[in-house]
Amino acid sequence: MEKKQHLFIDFEFTMPEKSVKFKGFYPEIIEVGIVAVVNNAVREQFSSYVVPRKFPILSERCKSFLHIAQEQVNKGISFYDLVKKIEEIGTGFENTVVTWGNMDMRVLRNNYLKAGIPFSLKGSEIDLSMEYKRFFGDQNQTGLWKAVKEYGREGTGKHHRALDDALTTYHIFRLVEQDKKYLEKPEPTTIGDLIDVSKLFNKLA
Numbered sequence: 001m002e003k004k005q006h007l008f009i010d011f012e013f014t015m016p017e018k019s020v021k022f023k024g025f026y027p028e029i030i031e032v033g034i035v036a037v038v039n040n041a042v043r044e045q046f047s048s049y050v051v052p053r054k055f056p057i058l059s060e061r062c063k064s065f066l067h068i069a070q071e072q073v074n075k076g077i078s079f080y081d082l083v084k085k086i087e088e089i090g091t092g093f094e095n096t097v098v099t100w101g102n103m104d105m106r107v108l109r110n111n112y113l114k115a116g117i118p119f120s121l122k123g124s125e126i127d128l129s130m131e132y133k134r135f136f137g138d139q140n141q142t143g144l145w146k147a148v149k150e151y152g153r154e155g156t157g158k159h160h161r162a163l164d165d166a167l168t169t170y171h172i173f174r175l176v177e178q179d180k181k182y183l184e185k186p187e188p189t190t191i192g193d194l195i196d197v198s199k200l201f202n203k204l205a
Contacts, residue, residue: 003094005037008169010099010163012030018061028055032048033163034085034089035163035167050073050082051079083115099127100127100172129147
């Protein structure tokens with residue numbers, strides 16, 4: 001039986017200029033952060049820039065918003081190497097992929113599709129932002145680092161850095177799981193649990 005593994009994944013991706021139409025534009029992964037956790041212990045961390053296939057030149061808006069330089073992305077791995085790394089980390093485990101929001105997995109699936117590669121990351125998926133929303137009854141979807149602050153904590157590293165966001169997602173996951181256990185109501189205790197009935201009858205006999 002395969003061991004269970006949680007993969008906390010965050011991607012940063014390209015964005016077009018607001019005023020310019022990029023014909024055929026779609027978001028491409030330019031930075032990846034993965035935290036692999038088995039038995040509540042971090043087994044592996046992976047972080048890298050990724051060279052976009054279709055639109056390799058970053059827009060000014062993208063560089064400004066993500067604080068990423070063109071030179072950093074140019075030195076990244078190819079998308080095909082990213083696919084190999086994802087397969088390598090996930091192989092031999094029963095995987096649960098945890099992301100904050102649904103965009104990461106949507107963009108990943110679309111990037112596989114555009115590259116003509118069958119999607120190879122098998123396992124269940126959790127959108128932790130929706131779990132958080134359901135658990136705390138928030139009307140609106142909360143941002144990742146706002147959620148951490150609501151817990152009275154600080155995020156790990158810098159926001160919009162993929163590995164830091166993946167680690168922060170892992171920290172929130174642990175906090176939510178702890179709270180779930182704390183708030184789950186135990187089954188009411190029966191009188192039979194409190195006293196051994198047979199011993200009571202022996203005393204009365």
